[in-house]
Amino acid sequence: MHPYQSFPRAQFWRRSVTGQAFADIDFDPAPKFVFDLGTDTFATAGSCFAQHFGRALVDRGGRLLIAEDRHPIVPKDAGHGYGVFSARYGNLYTTRQLRELVQQAAGVTAPVFEFVQRPDGRWVDALRPRAVPDGFSSEADARADRIFHLGRVRALLQSCTVFVFTLGLTESWQNQRDGQSYGVCPGVVAGTFDPEIHAFHNLSYVECLEDLYTTFDILLALNSGIRILLTVSPVMLVATAEARGVVQSSVASKSVLRAVADHCVRDWPNVDYFPSYEIIAGPQSRGAFYDGDLREVREDGVQFVMNMFFKSRIVGGGSGAAASPVSEAPEPWSVEAVQRVKTDCDEAFLDPDVR
Amino acid sequence: MARLAIIGYCQTVALLNALGSWREALRADAALSGVDLNAPTGWEQVNTEGKLYDLCVDEPYSALRGSRFSLLNPSVPPAARFAATRGIGDGQIVYTKALETFLAQAGASDVIVSVMNGSELYSDLLWRDFPDFDCFPYDQDQPDLPPIDALYVAQAAQQAASWLLATLIVMRQALPNHRIIHVSPPPPVLGISPERRVRPSLQVKWYRAILERIRIDTQSLGVELIEVDAETMTEDGFLKPEFADGETRGNVHFGRRLARDLLSRI
Numbered sequence: 001m002h003p004y005q006s007f008p009r010a011q012f013w014r015r016s017v018t019g020q021a022f023a024d025i026d027f028d029p030a031p032k033f034v035f036d037l038g039t040d041t042f043a044t045a046g047s048c049f050a051q052h053f054g055r056a057l058v059d060r061g062g063r064l065l066i067a068e069d070r071h072p073i074v075p076k077d078a079g080h081g082y083g084v085f086s087a088r089y090g091n092l093y094t095t096r097q098l099r100e101l102v103q104q105a106a107g108v109t110a111p112v113f114e115f116v117q118r119p120d121g122r123w124v125d126a127l128r129p130r131a132v133p134d135g136f137s138s139e140a141d142a143r144a145d146r147i148f149h150l151g152r153v154r155a156l157l158q159s160c161t162v163f164v165f166t167l168g169l170t171e172s173w174q175n176q177r178d179g180q181s182y183g184v185c186p187g188v189v190a191g192t193f194d195p196e197i198h199a200f201h202n203l204s205y206v207e208c209l210e211d212l213y214t215t216f217d218i219l220l221a222l223n224s225g226i227r228i229l230l231t232v233s234p235v236m237l238v239a240t241a242e243a244r245g246v247v248q249s250s251v252a253s254k255s256v257l258r259a260v261a262d263h264c265v266r267d268w269p270n271v272d273y274f275p276s277y278e279i280i281a282g283p284q285s286r287g288a289f290y291d292g293d294l295r296e297v298r299e300d301g302v303q304f305v306m307n308m309f310f311k312s313r314i315v316g317g318g319s320g321a322a323a324s325p326v327s328e329a330p331e332p333w334s335v336e337a338v339q340r341v342k343t344d345c346d347e348a349f350l351d352p353d354v355r
Numbered sequence: 356m357a358r359l360a361i362i363g364y365c366q367t368v369a370l371l372n373a374l375g376s377w378r379e380a381l382r383a384d385a386a387l388s389g390v391d392l393n394a395p396t397g398w399e400q401v402n403t404e405g406k407l408y409d410l411c412v413d414e415p416y417s418a419l420r421g422s423r424f425s426l427l428n429p430s431v432p433p434a435a436r437f438a439a440t441r442g443i444g445d446g447q448i449v450y451t452k453a454l455e456t457f458l459a460q461a462g463a464s465d466v467i468v469s470v471m472n473g474s475e476l477y478s479d480l481l482w483r484d485f486p487d488f489d490c491f492p493y494d495q496d497q498p499d500l501p502p503i504d505a506l507y508v509a510q511a512a513q514q515a516a517s518w519l520l521a522t523l524i525v526m527r528q529a530l531p532n533h534r535i536i537h538v539s540p541p542p543p544v545l546g547i548s549p550e551r552r553v554r555p556s557l558q559v560k561w562y563r564a565i566l567e568r569i570r571i572d573t574q575s576l577g578v579e580l581i582e583v584d585a586e587t588m589t590e591d592g593f594l595k596p597e598f599a600d601g602e603t604r605g606n607v608h609f610g611r612r613l614a615r616d617l618l619s620r621i
Binding site (some may be wrong): 071072073079138147148 | 485486488489491492493498499500501502503504505506507508510511
């Protein structure tokens with residue numbers, strides 16, 4: 001008798017994958033925790049794939065918290081940026097971005113105010129340059145919005161029962177003078193790239209781990225009951241700043257993030273991982289869930305991931321009232337938000353050919 | 356000497372009170388309506404629709420002899436809240452018979468004075484049941500209020516002031532060669548009723564947003580603008596109590612400042 005003789009079938013490739021109907025594969029057989037659709041409230045953040053996740057969650061009756069909502073004075077059709085994520089933080093591709101945002105929101109570090117002017121004269125927050133597509137009329141408007149934003153992020157993190165973070169990239173751009181990181185290389189969306197100030201940095205495994213550990217400490221201090229669900233985005237890199245091929249950089253980046261997530265799950269009782277990356281990118285899918293560019297994930301891929309998520313992670317139902325200082329996303333997800341899903345990825349701007 | 360043709364409603368009273376006696380001109384119409392003109396707002400019950408009255412000016416304003424005034428009375432149906440215009444859209448402005456009648460007669464005057472659309476331009480925004488918010492210049496002690504970008508504030512102000520713009524467009528088109536002077540509405544009064552639920556600083560910000568819009572619109576139409584005398588306002592931008600009549604109107608002292616500024620332009 002040896003241990004493998006008692007393992008369940010999901011732990012064997014031949015029995016659980018080879019020859020199995022795709023929909024029958026159990027991708028998530030041993031969840032650390034499951035969620036109650038009737039009582040759990042979700043906050044989502046991360047890369048573009050997190051937008052898909054949030055939208056699909058709401059479409060299926062999940063309770064996505066919205067910490068920043070459109071005020072009636074703001075026209076519905078304005079480029080206000082509400083409803084893409086739980087708050088208007090834009091894409092948080094890296095662990096460093098997440099850590100810095102959470103630190104500022106929690107008051108652990110001072111808010112970072114870095115605003116730049118677009119060619120059209122509008123101001124943007126350099127740390128989330130496309131989170132508010134209309135931009136701001138003045139630096140003062142941008143500053144006030146950042147202060148408010150950080151307060152709402154704090155309220156969000158204190159209110160949600162589940163924080164879903166999709167790890168996207170390790171490649172980042174940082175301000176060498178002040179230390180903050182950017183979601184997209186300065187100069188790509190707004191501002192001016194200055195090689196004396198802006199430097200490329202590819203986060204290492206250890207750095208990603210430290211970022212997340214610091215983040216988790218703060219999250220638990222804000223909300224002791226919070227559960228954190230990590231996913232890794234299966235969306236490949238638009239471009240790499242490493243002097244190597246983008247395929248190699250994509251796999252390196254995803255591998256680091258996947259390994260970091262694994263480490264976190266082992267060390268933190270309130271942290272778990274959902275294998276959306278494996279579902280989409282694993283060999284069993286034969287790339288079928290990738291769009292024509294072999295990078296973006298098709299809608300049926302998103303739906304399949306959510307099917308698996310609901311199958312393994314969701315119990316209960318109903319829609320009990322949320323005792324929360326933040327509101328819930330409307331149901332179904334607004335059309336305007338759905339239409340933005342495909343376009344609200346800052347990273348896409350790295351390649352001038354695909355803008 | 357300049358003969359004015361003054362048109363407006365509630366806010367006009369402050370100016371008329373300063374210039375001379377005007378209620379007497381309404382006496383006959385008041386009698387027809389059975390209205391006591393001695394009551395402070397008694398004139399509002401008089402049907403003044405489409406009428407141009409002679410203004411009996413006091414001595415300091417003798418240069419304005421021969422002036423006339425028209426009061427658009429929002430309480431008299433079918434006048435709407437914005438009494439001179441009834442609809443705006445698709446480049447069309449539908450305006451009232453009262454405005455049409457005024458313009459037909461006002462051509463004989465030298466200067467048109469518009470006191471149209473006063474505090475309701477901003478009070479209409481204030482009284483809405485909006486969730487609280489803040490806008491530029493931001494209050495330092497309100498970091499939890501959603502900040503509304505100046506772009507959206509300006510858009511809301513433009514929408515609110517569109518009725519005034521429509522009225523001024525009609526005036527300018529009807530009397531293309533006349534001087535038209537528009538009188539700014541007074542700012543909100545400090546200590547406005549607490550049930551309004553709008554923070555005092557926000558009231559002033561709305562007022563200033565509307566005023567900025569009025570500046571843009573009047574300039575684009577070649578309409579002169581008389582702005583509120585800074586001495587009638589507090590440092591924070593509210594109308595000083597000694598210049599106020601109720602929550603949103605100026606009193607005779609406020610009117611005298613307007614009359615002085617008006618006279619200086621004639």
